[in-house]
Amino acid sequence: MSARVGLVLLGIAVVGAAVPWLAPHDPQAVDFLGRLQPPSATFPLGTDHMGRCVLSRLLHGLHVTPLAALVVVAVAAAVGTAIGLTAGLVGGRLDQFAMRVVDAVLIFPAFAVALAVSGILGIGLWSIVLALAGVHWADYARLSRNLAVVERGQAYVRAAEALGVSFGGVLVRRLLPAAVPHLVVLATYSLSWAILSFAGLSFLGLGAEPGTAEWGLMIAEARHHMRAHPLLIAAPGLAIVTVVLGLNLLGDALADPATRRRSPFSRPIKLRAAKQGDASCA
Amino acid sequence: MPSNRQRQGAIAADPALVQALTRRLIYGAGLMVGVSLAAFLSLRALPGDFAEVLLTYQMAGEIPSQSALDRFRSEHGFDAPILMQYLRWMVAALTGDLGMSFRSGDPVIEELRLAVSATLWLTGVSFAVVLLGIPLGVIAALKAGGWWDRLLTGLAVVGMAIPNFWHALLFMLLFGLVLGWLPSSGYGTWAHVVLPALVIATSSVGVVARVVRRALIEQRQALYARTARSKGVAPLRVLTDHCLVNTAAPVLTVLGLQAARIFDGAIVVETVFGWPGLGRALAEAVLNRDFPMIQGAILVIGIAYVVINLLVDTAIALIDPRARASL
Numbered sequence: 286m287s288a289r290v291g292l293v294l295l296g297i298a299v300v301g302a303a304v305p306w307l308a309p310h311d312p313q314a315v316d317f318l319g320r321l322q323p324p325s326a327t328f329p330l331g332t333d334h335m336g337r338c339v340l341s342r343l344l345h346g347l348h349v350t351p352l353a354a355l356v357v358v359a360v361a362a363a364v365g366t367a368i369g370l371t372a373g374l375v376g377g378r379l380d381q382f383a384m385r386v387v388d389a390v391l392i393f394p395a396f397a398v399a400l401a402v403s404g405i406l407g408i409g410l411w412s413i414v415l416a417l418a419g420v421h422w423a424d425y426a427r428l429s430r431n432l433a434v435v436e437r438g439q440a441y442v443r444a445a446e447a448l449g450v451s452f453g454g455v456l457v458r459r460l461l462p463a464a465v466p467h468l469v470v471l472a473t474y475s476l477s478w479a480i481l482s483f484a485g486l487s488f489l490g491l492g493a494e495p496g497t498a499e500w501g502l503m504i505a506e507a508r509h510h511m512r513a514h515p516l517l518i519a520a521p522g523l524a525i526v527t528v529v530l531g532l533n534l535l536g537d538a539l540a541d542p543a544t545r546r547r548s549p550f551s552r553p554i555k556l557r558a559a560k561q562g563d564a565s566c567a
Numbered sequence: 568m569p570s571n572r573q574r575q576g577a578i579a580a581d582p583a584l585v586q587a588l589t590r591r592l593i594y595g596a597g598l599m600v601g602v603s604l605a606a607f608l609s610l611r612a613l614p615g616d617f618a619e620v621l622l623t624y625q626m627a628g629e630i631p632s633q634s635a636l637d638r639f640r641s642e643h644g645f646d647a648p649i650l651m652q653y654l655r656w657m658v659a660a661l662t663g664d665l666g667m668s669f670r671s672g673d674p675v676i677e678e679l680r681l682a683v684s685a686t687l688w689l690t691g692v693s694f695a696v697v698l699l700g701i702p703l704g705v706i707a708a709l710k711a712g713g714w715w716d717r718l719l720t721g722l723a724v725v726g727m728a729i730p731n732f733w734h735a736l737l738f739m740l741l742f743g744l745v746l747g748w749l750p751s752s753g754y755g756t757w758a759h760v761v762l763p764a765l766v767i768a769t770s771s772v773g774v775v776a777r778v779v780r781r782a783l784i785e786q787r788q789a790l791y792a793r794t795a796r797s798k799g800v801a802p803l804r805v806l807t808d809h810c811l812v813n814t815a816a817p818v819l820t821v822l823g824l825q826a827a828r829i830f831d832g833a834i835v836v837e838t839v840f841g842w843p844g845l846g847r848a849l850a851e852a853v854l855n856r857d858f859p860m861i862q863g864a865i866l867v868i869g870i871a872y873v874v875i876n877l878l879v880d881t882a883i884a885l886i887d888p889r890a891r892a893s894l
Contacts, residue, residue: 396831404853522733530728
């Protein structure tokens with residue numbers, strides 16, 4: 286059930302993002318005479334304090350926060366998975382050291398650290414993305430390391446090693462496919478974390494640039510009018526909740542073994558024929 | 568049931584416990600050094616050069632000449648080897664000298680002291696609310712599948728999806744401005760704590776309840792619990808003395824994680840409600856490029872969480888002998 290609700294919520298977001306011409310107006314078109322209008326046929330969600338169409342800004346916002354969050358997750362997942370799988374496969378001292386570092390990263394409040402890091406790097410979109418990825422890779426490293434330790438002892442990995450498949454080959458062609466379903470689950474949760482964090486930083490004035498049609502920023506700008514125009518903070522807030530709730534429900538469903546049995550990810554990994562050498566990807 | 572004295576004797580005698588605690592202490596000490604290094608290096612890693620940033624600030628924004636800059640560097644020891652600079656900075660920090668805030672001109676340590684006490688008040692109340700997740704989770708586990716269980720799951724799911732800055736504004740609008748039950752912002756009385764503490768706690772209380780619920784359901788189905796029940800131990804006794812004790816490790820772990828999330832929440836919530844705490848101080852320092860203040864905040868937050876982590880691990884090791892080997 287939750288999977289379907291999640292997919293529906295995300296579907297709304299994807300459709301909204303894929304069809305920008307759904308937006309009735311230019312999200313940046315300022316009209317001071319028509320500011321703070323109530324919803325009407327021309328402006329379905331009314332206008333903000335600068336007379337900009339709220340619905341258009343909401344739809345264009347789909348291209349800002351979720352996209353930035355995707356980049357954060359992609360960077361964190363790539364770096365964290367590479368470190369985690371390597372540590373798990375090598376084992377020994379390297380593994381212990383890597384996991385101590387991961388533990389250290391995970392005990393601190395992630396948002397606070399990202400905030401401080403972006404304060405040092407300078408305010409801007411890229412420093413935020415880097416800072417968020419910089420605190421988030423550790424989750425991927427821990428998960429993929431634990432998976433690598435389990436898979437390392439499995440026959441298909443040992444067989445590959447015995448056949449002389451290179452280290453990189455075992456990592457990329459054997460361990461990575463086994464880790465992907467678990468990484469996908471983590472990625473849905475971490476996307477929602479990244480969206481909330483990015484919107485939060487934008488709300489504080491540290492994420493998206495002023496004037497951008499970004500949800501957190503829209504809420505910050507509408508704060509002073511919220512008593513008289515609650516819709517101005519309700520609409521972007523609901524947009525965030527829709528996407529995040531959709532992702533979380535999807536993650537819950539993917540993590541649930543009952544769903545997993547039916548999912549395409551769960552096919553057992555087949556031992557490949559030996560002639561399909563893996564040396565090329567080392 | 569072993570008496571308390573017997574239990575204490577068993578704890579003192581267990582070499583695994585002593586080893587685990589020693590390992591944790593060494594790790595914690597290493598982390599403290601790491602935190603201090605991170606705080607020190609954060610300003611040295613600034614784009615440009617901290618000596619230049621500092622002098623520019625002291626000259627009220629005027630760009631210093633190269634000769635003035637060189638003189639400033641040698642006067643303040645910026646030309647010393649980096650290790651020397653670090654040690655000097657450490658000695659100063661340990662005696663309470665963290666420099667002056669760029670924004671207010673006051674000593675950073677004074678600003679931090681006020682901010683930390685305000686934050687401890689707020690996060691302490693939030694944490695107390697989060698602890699309510701334990702009894703809520705126990706009830707949900709005992710009545711798994713019932714309406715209460717479903718309500719709680721719903722609360723957890725929604726609580727995690729609501730951005731806390733938006734939640735803060737909604738509470739402020741509803742309870743502060745429309746209904747007028749509570750002050751909508753400010754600091755000083757218990758009435759001021761209620762709204763921000765509730766907002767911070769909402770995203771965590773459901774998570775804790777869910778962990779408690781799952782752990783307890785698992786324990787109640789375990790063979791030892793069935794054995795105890797079948798040999799006639801009272802069900803309540805089985806729950807409190809057998810099952811709940813065994814859920815301690817995962818529950819303490821999740822509480823430790825929530826301690827970090829509570830501070831994350833406090834940053835935004837303090838800013839919205841005008842609460843003069845460490846979270847707001849950090850956000851304002853970042854916005855105003857008040858580097859000495861950022862550094863001080865990194866140091867305080869870092870050390871606080873090393874200590875919290877140490878306490879959580881110690882508590883787990885004391886309660887659950889099985890966890891000692893892995894700590």
